[in-house]
Amino acid sequence: MVIKQLKACKNCSYISESDQCPLCGSQTSKEFQGYLIIVDHTKSAIAKQMGIDVNGKYALRVR
Numbered sequence: 001m002v003i004k005q006l007k008a009c010k011n012c013s014y015i016s017e018s019d020q021c022p023l024c025g026s027q028t029s030k031e032f033q034g035y036l037i038i039v040d041h042t043k044s045a046i047a048k049q050m051g052i053d054v055n056g057k058y059a060l061r062v063r
């Protein structure tokens with residue numbers, strides 16, 4: 001069983017498994033704390049607050 005290492009974008013906090021953010025192309029970091037899942041960004045107040053317009057997982061804090 002392979003456990004995939006999740007990484008969070010240092011710029012937009014989007015969580016993926018790649019070294020480069022698929023959304024904005026910035027560097028990602030595996031040093032992040034907590035995350036939230038945006039299922040429907042059009043209905044999420046947090047997404048609006050964070051400027052998120054793509055559904056997915058986002059880190060709360062990226063180091």
Ligand SMILES: [Zn+2]
Nearest residue numbers: 009012021024
């Ligand atoms: Zn990004």
